[in-house]
Amino acid sequence: MAQVQRMSRLMVxxxxxxxxxxxxxxxxxxxxxxxxxxxxxxIWTWLPLGKKVYExxxxxxxxxxxxxxxxxxxxxxxxxxxxxxxxxRYEEYGDLLFRLKxxxxxxxxxxxxxEEIFTQVVKDQCSSYKDLPVILYQIQTxxxxxxxxxxxxxxxxEFQMKDSYSFDTTDEGLAESYALHRGAYQRIFERLGLDxxxxxxxxxxxxxxxxxxxxxxxxxxxxxFVDCPACDYAANTxxxxxxxxxxxxxxxxxxxxxxTPDTPTIETLAEHLGVPASATLKNLLVKVDGEIVAVGVxxxxxxxxxxxxxxxxxxxxxxxxxxDFEGRDDLVRGYVGPQGLDKVRYIADPRVAPGTAWITxxxxxxxxxxxxxxxxxFEVDDYLDVVVVEAGDxxxxxxxxxxxxxxxxxxxxxxxxRKYADTFQLxxxxxxxKPVRVTMGSYGIGVSRAVxxxxxxxxxxxxxxxxxxxxxxxxxxxxxxxxLQTELALDVAEKLGAAGARVLVDDRAGVSPGVxxxxxxxxxxxxxxxxxxxxxxxIVELKDRRxxxxxxxxxxxxxxxxx
Ligand code: ATP
Ligand code: MG
Ligand code: MG
Ligand code: MG
Numbered sequence: 001m002a003q004v005q006r007m008s009r010l011m012v013x014x015x016x017x018x019x020x021x022x023x024x025x026x027x028x029x030x031x032x033x034x035x036x037x038x039x040x041x042x043i044w045t046w047l048p049l050g051k052k053v054y055e056x057x058x059x060x061x062x063x064x065x066x067x068x069x070x071x072x073x074x075x076x077x078x079x080x081x082x083x084x085x086x087x088x089r090y091e092e093y094g095d096l097l098f099r100l101k102x103x104x105x106x107x108x109x110x111x112x113x114x115e116e117i118f119t120q121v122v123k124d125q126c127s128s129y130k131d132l133p134v135i136l137y138q139i140q141t142x143x144x145x146x147x148x149x150x151x152x153x154x155x156x157x158e159f160q161m162k163d164s165y166s167f168d169t170t171d172e173g174l175a176e177s178y179a180l181h182r183g184a185y186q187r188i189f190e191r192l193g194l195d196x197x198x199x200x201x202x203x204x205x206x207x208x209x210x211x212x213x214x215x216x217x218x219x220x221x222x223x224x225f226v227d228c229p230a231c232d233y234a235a236n237t238x239x240x241x242x243x244x245x246x247x248x249x250x251x252x253x254x255x256x257x258x259x260t261p262d263t264p265t266i267e268t269l270a271e272h273l274g275v276p277a278s279a280t281l282k283n284l285l286v287k288v289d290g291e292i293v294a295v296g297v298x299x300x301x302x303x304x305x306x307x308x309x310x311x312x313x314x315x316x317x318x319x320x321x322x323x324d325f326e327g328r329d330d331l332v333r334g335y336v337g338p339q340g341l342d343k344v345r346y347i348a349d350p351r352v353a354p355g356t357a358w359i360t361x362x363x364x365x366x367x368x369x370x371x372x373x374x375x376x377x378f379e380v381d382d383y384l385d386v387v388v389v390e391a392g393d394x395x396x397x398x399x400x401x402x403x404x405x406x407x408x409x410x411x412x413x414x415x416x417x418r419k420y421a422d423t424f425q426l427x428x429x430x431x432x433x434k435p436v437r438v439t440m441g442s443y444g445i446g447v448s449r450a451v452x453x454x455x456x457x458x459x460x461x462x463x464x465x466x467x468x469x470x471x472x473x474x475x476x477x478x479x480x481x482x483x484l485q486t487e488l489a490l491d492v493a494e495k496l497g498a499a500g501a502r503v504l505v506d507d508r509a510g511v512s513p514g515v516x517x518x519x520x521x522x523x524x525x526x527x528x529x530x531x532x533x534x535x536x537x538x539i540v541e542l543k544d545r546r547x548x549x550x551x552x553x554x555x556x557x558x559x560x561x562x563x
Contacts, residue, residue, distance in 0.1 A: 004497040005473065007506040007519075011048055014519050024220040026455035027152030029464050033522045035451075042149025042157030049523065050451070052472035054160070057192060057450050058139050060469060061162045064188045068180040070135040070164055075117050077141050081107040083116035087423045098143045098157075110143035115442055118165040119420040122438070128429045129169050129436060133177055137164035139447055151220055154408065154452035161448075166441040169428065174439045178210070178415050181443045185214055185411050192450060193467025195457055196410065199225045200235040214411035214445075218456040221408040226393070230400035237404075408453045409446070416440040464524030465546055473504040475562050476525035476545075480513035480532040489531040492540060492555050496529075499563035521545065529558055 012034035019038075022028040030036045035050030046054055062072065081099075084090040090097070090109070098110040111117070118136060126132060142161045149157045166177030182198070189196045194216050201213040213236055215225055224237045391404040420426070421438045430436035446453075451470075458465045468474065475496055479489035486507050493505035504525055506516045513532070520528050528543040540558050543550045553561065 002474075002497050002500050002502045004493050004503045004505060007504065008508045010504070012523075014522055022152065024151040024154065024452075024456070025459055026154060026220065026452040027150075029455055029459050029522070030152055030452070033464055033524065035464075036153060038152075042146055042155065044153050044156060044158070044448075049472045053451050053454075053466065053470050054448065056470040056472075057454075058160075058162075058447055060188055060191050061139065061445060061447060064184040064191075065135075065137050065162070065164060067187075068135065068184045070137045070184075072138060073121075073136050074138050074140060075111070075114055075121070077111050077143065079109050079111050079117060081109055083120060083424075084109060087116050087420060089116070096144050096146070098145050111140075112142055112144045113161070113442075113444070114138075114140075114163055115165065115416065115420050115440070116424070119424045119426050119440070122165075122167050123424055123426045126167070126428055129431055132428060132438065133166060133168045133173050135164055135166045135177060135180070137162060137443075152452055153448045154220065154456075155222070156448060159446065159448045162445040164443045166443075167426075167438050168440075169430065169436045169438060171439060174415055174417070174441055178413060178441050181413050181441065182212070185413065185443075185445070188445065189214060189216075189410065191469055192454060193458070193469060194410065194450070194454060197225065197227060197234050197407070199227075201412065210415040212413055213409050214413075215407035216410045216453040216457060217405050217407045218453065219406055220452075220456050221406040223407050223409050224404065225407055226395075226402040226404050228395040228398065228400055228402055231395060231398045233395050233397045233402075408449065408456065410450055410453050411443075411445045413443045414441060416442050459524070460546075463522030466524050466526060468526050471525050472502075472523070473525045474501045475503050475527045475529050476520045476523065477503060477505040477529045477531065478513070478516045478520055479505070479507050480516060480530050481535065485531045485535045488535045488538070488540070488555070492529065492531065492558060495555065495559045496562055499559055501563050527562060529562070 014034050015032045017032075018028040019031045021038075022031060030050065031038070033049065034047055035053065037045040037047055039045050065072070081090050084093075084097075093112060097112060100108050100110070102108060121136070122134065126134065139160060139162045141158055142163075143158055146155055146157050149155055153159065164181065166174065166181070168174045168177055186198075196214050196216045199213050199215055201211045213223070215221070215223055215236070225234060226237060227234045392401040394400070395402050416439075418437050418439050420440055426438045427435035428438060454466065454470060455464055458467060466472070475493075477489045477493045477496070479486040486509075489505055490507060493503045496503045504523075506520065508516070517528075517530075524545060526545050528545055530541040530543065532541060534540075534552065538555050539552050540555060541550055541552050542558055542561065
């Protein structure tokens with residue numbers, strides 16, 4: 001028998017008003033409907049209803065991962081720094097990493113993703129080509145000190161990810177493991193009822209070659225992608241494949257090197273510029289240890305030197321100053337990237353002519369730079385031929401006008417190749433008795449983020465509105481009246497439960513039918529069954545949460561319909 005959950009015993013406190021700090025739909029509704037509770041910035045508590053939705057998603061993910069032969073494991077979240085130092089990511093991740101020390105002073109981190117540790121596990125457990133291929137996965141808590149934890153569970157600093165890793169001896173094997181994951185992801189998102197696109201992506205900090213993202217179109221999303229209405233071309237704007245011609249810097253002059261003492265500080269920088277250390281500046285681009293950390297250029301963005309301070313000392317500072325932008329005020333704008341100071345992205349203003357341009361990552365409606373990834377594609381001294389991709393631009397495959405949209409990244413799959421295997425010398429004994437270097441893939445799904453993405457895509461003006469597979473219950477029975485209605489509601493709930501349905505029954509005494517209806521719509525169970533006016537006759541009203549369609553049924557008909 002499936003569970004019958006009485007509202008009178010359920011820990012849920014619905015709110016009429018949006019929380020003051022909530023900007024996105026999922027954040028407002030998940031808090032108002034009592035699914036999650038904020039513990040600290042980007043750190044969330046899952047309340048009973050939220051936990052049910054979360055577990056439903058995790059179950060679908062597990063079933064489909066098991067179906068491709070994935071083996072579930074559970075790695076620690078608290079990790080020694082050495083493996084991440086070996087791969088270079090202890091440094092590379094910068095401020096994104098939560099770092100801590102144990103009582104003896106040894107360095108640890110909270111895992112942001114687990115390529116290093118999985119590589120070590122397989123090195124320890126597998127020794128022959130006969131042990132491969134292997135796909136390992138976990139659903140586990142990840143930690144990233146995101147610069148802007150926002151939008152509720154959409155971008156947490158602690159969040160739940162399904163991460164899996166494939167290990168093969170050949171490139172063909174890797175391609176197959178990748179294809180298996182791609183298929184599993186399609187089935188997962190299909191079953192969850194998410195509207196999604198698969199788009200080409202850049203590998204970023206993971207390294208490796210081929211990579212695709214699963215994007216769920218939604219206005220709250222932080223990614224922008226182009227989509228061809230005529231063929232299957234779709235790409236994150238970070239990865240749009242147009243040729244990018246480097247332009248010589250003659251139009252701008254070289255970057256001005258800051259002549260500083262050994263350990264330049266924010267004061268050195270301010271002094272050099274002749275401004276107070278607390279100044280907010282435009283016309284400034286700052287590079288630290290070869291990484292662009294901040295851009296302030298004519299237009300609407302500024303660099304707050306005070307905030308930059310901790311990032312500068314004792315790093316190396318180079319400056320590109322106002323001269324570089326002279327006469328181009330109308331063309332150029334930029335800002336400190338959404339990923340934090342260590343990752344600045346650039347987008348071009350649509351008015352920028354090819355051959356100009358520094359611009360950044362605030363994805364604007366209908367525009368984004370083509371094929372520019374800071375660090376990969378250019379250094380601070382390169383002056384780029386930045387081309388803007390706009391809605392209506394021709395598709396590189398077929399020439400049809402591209403669509404451009406915002407989306408939430410719900411999954412990401414990578415062919416990593418041998419990057420981590422090289423780092424940890426992960427070999428197995430091959431058929432010919434010689435060691436063979438293993439090739440890897442890594443694959444992520446934001447399980448907690450998927451809750452937010454689903455809420456974003458399915459909610460309406462009344463509240464949440466879950467697809468059946470993930471809903472916290474199949475039916476929400478409402479006792480709309482007094483003892484008679486409550487008795488019928490509990491009776492039908494019992495019968496539904498006995499027939500296998502997951503039931504939430506609003507049996508709360510002293511709560512008006514109006515409040516119960518409002519709560520039922522806010523909570524978003526797909527079917528609402530009301531014991532109301534005709535309870536004496538044993539007639540209940542079935543209401544479809546999404547369409548609002550109503551139908552009067554006998555208890556027996558209702559049970560038959562809903563199970
Ligand atoms: P984003 O671009 O949104 O920061 P990412 O590219 O850094 O995500 P990956 O390293 O590819 O993320 O991680 C795999 C998946 O984990 C992502 O596709 C996303 O669904 C999820 N994820 C990543 N960061 C977060 C976060 N801060 N909160 C919730 N889910 C996240
Ligand atoms: Mg990220
Ligand atoms: Mg991403
Ligand atoms: Mg990603």
